[in-house]
Amino acid sequence: MELSETHTLPVAQQQTWDALNDTAILRGCIPGCESIDPDGENAYLVALSAAVGPVKARFKGRMQLTGIDAPNTYTIVFEGQGGAAGFAKGNAQVTLEADGEAATKLSYTANAQVGGKLAQIGSRLVDGAARKIAGEFFRRFTARLSGDDSADQAAGGDAAVDAEAEAEAEAASAPESAPTESTETADGESGGAAKKGKKSWTAWISKF
DSSP states (O other): EEEEEEEEEESHHHHHHHHTHHHHHHHSTTEEEEEEEEOOOEEEEEEEEETTTEEEEEEEEEEEEEEETTTTTEEEEEEEEEEEGGGEEEEEEEEEESSSSSSEEEEEEEEEEEEEEHHHHHHHHHHHHHHHHHHHHHHOOOOOOOOGGGGGGGHHHHHHHHHHHHHHHHHSOOOOTTOOOOHHHHHHHHHHHHHHHHHHHHHHHOOO
């Protein structure tokens, strides 16, 4: 899987760099993130929950920052295990570029490999989940840098993201022939109407 994107952030380059290296900010902005703890120089242990298609699991992993050229660029090398769900490992090259005095252009290219159940569900679902998580991260990150109060509601955002992911997972794993609750209700009502009509017709016939 390869993912490349560019985002413009509403703060200066140094401030963006500082935020990217602040574990408290990252923990509040990464969807499903439970903890980020130091593990040596420029290395961190990470725990997070994520749903990819029908696969939902808690992942534990480690990320290492390499090739650091503050405040311009670094590379994130990561690996994580999700038990029966499988594993993910790869790297992401992050580059910052000043866009005027009060804005920064952040570009990144991420490459990742997955195994286990994650590899079995197909690249389309994996790519889609990765883009959704990245999009939610930058929405929160931008809000935090802008001083938007919505950034403080990250926990509620996680619940919404998890609920949406769970709904997608259930839809992806459910048999196509399985009726929805609304369909079953409609079928029940129509069946009841049919029985009622049949009873009325029988009563009418019995008069003759």
